[in-house]
Amino acid sequence: MPRALVAYVQFVDGLNRRIGRFAMYLLYIIMAIMIWSMVTKAFHIPALWTLEMAQFTLVAYYMLGAPWALQTDVNVRMDLIYGRLSHKGQALTDVFTVFCLMFYLGVMLYGAFDSTVYSYEMNEKNPTAWRPVLWPIKTIITLSFGLMLLQSVSLLIRDVATLRGEKI
Template sequence: MSFLKTFIIFVDNLNDWMGKILGFLIYPTMFILVYEVIMRYAFNKPTIWAHDTSCMLYGAHFILGGAYALRWGAFVNVEVFYQRFSLRTKAVVDLVTWMLFYAFVGILLWKSVPWAWASVMVQEYSNSPWGPPVWPIKLTIPVAATLVLLQGLTKTIKDFYIAVTGRELFAGVATEVTEDN
């Protein structure tokens, strides 16, 4: 059990760190978009690089932030039913529905790794007028899928622990939880 707690703490901390760092990608994205609007409409001198750059930055922000969102439960449940379930029932329902999660992430990894690797090997560039490299953004997809998979494993371990014991395993410490929580 000690290994599982260590694994959960490591993955939770890794995705917290990644989420906090990635949150700052929104600032250069906003700066680039504001700069483009000012150049386009105030000076009638649009850039050729702003659209590609802002799309790549936001894409990295969005896809790499998925594990952080999963860590903090930011994804949608059918709350009208789910919120009424006991902690143990929620864990059992989550364990059943996680099969879809693992299928999705498995296919994403299976397809994205060779796709991203091929892009890295040829040092792929965009065919836009600016022509920035696209291999770094393509590489974020399997990296993000790996982070989401790791975070999903921690959630599955936590849910399994709750389903079996009725207690919540949080931050490496098992605590008793009442059935009506």
């Protein structure tokens, strides 16, 4: 494989691994928020922000961890037929199916980007008592779709290398 493609795969894999490892620790922040919510409710002074903040943190946890999950192949897959294929057969199947994934991620990235720009321009706020601005979480979602798209290109390059008998 050309050095530029190998460098791309290594860069994207390293970036998504670091971001995924960071996202993994967001679970502790979610737990801290929920504990704070529980404590404040016990003293009859519930915080308005805890439910939404926990939801936003969960979205960040899920979305920022998704590219790493895609990279490490821990995503859910129907292995009825796929699991019986040889390594090269799986790579050939993945070469065709990754284009469906890339199309889906492209559409989602387009929609997420439009929604983020709108949210930023209009200073969109969640219609609740706390009324947090929404552009930060929408930016994280857009970034995540971009990282997943980059990771799917990395997977395509790996699968083509496997079909050529090379390893990256």
